[in-house]
Amino acid sequence: MAALPLIVPIRFYGFDTAIYAFAALIGFAIAYKAYRLHEFSGKKQHMCMATAFTILSMSLATLALTSGYTYFSYFTQGSCCVFDQIFSIDDVGYWIYFIASIVSYSLLVISYMPEGKKKMFVPAVFMTTTYFGYFNVVLFFLMGFVAFNAIRHWYAKKNLNSGLVASGFLLIAAYHAALPFAMFSKLLYVAGHFSLVLGFLALLAMLIRTTK
């Protein structure tokens, strides 16, 4: 894994897997609704949103599978599936998740950019052994931009649904802000994951309110 291993509280084992799976399901539901929106409007902006949530959900589902397998191996065999001294199946999941999240958040950033000012940008990705912290910092800034736009929209509209979306994105950004420090404190690992699940719960609440 990373240069410094993550400190996961033993009582929290498996909960993070459940959180990833739960978030993936909500993400797929939002992706479907965003796709319906695209069917109505035909706008590329909405297609970007649908694609972003699809990619994010698929990566979260992958992370749920790999972390679930890691915990399963640990509890049944007492060890994790490792490819070499530093690279495990968990790392494969994290790499897929981080790359896919960067693509997904970039698409969300594009969908929040004003018309005519959309430019594809590729955040610099360096191969590094301390990838865990690095990726989370990049993802924090990308999601921070999306959250900032959603908060600005909520401030202009002041309705509950846009407030739920803004808080959802803000909590997901907080998850990425907390994780680089999870190497030093297990409390931050738990807090980060609670932030992630609360973020997706806020998005779920909005989805239910707009589907009724």
Next chain:
Amino acid sequence: MPMVPPSTPRETEPERRSQVRIYADILRLLIRKGGCAKPTHILYGANLSHKRLLKYVEILLDQGFIEQASMGGHMVYKITIKGHTFLKELKKIEEFSEAFGVPI
């Protein structure tokens, strides 16, 4: 599930956006008029030219969102159940897009 008629030509984005709005405006006008209205009422109510009215009415007829009927010797257009469903679905979709701040 209702959606924007696929037979609609995909043109530029502002044109397409206005098309969805125009479908909704026509259907909402019909509801306001008690479910049916004469072509001239639609023309003024939805603020359309005669040419565009014919174009959109034809699309709505093709999709089954409205139907032709006769009332007091006059031809009128009536909103159908499918038209009502389309409007309901559009309202939900508008709420969703409004929540994200990415309007239709």
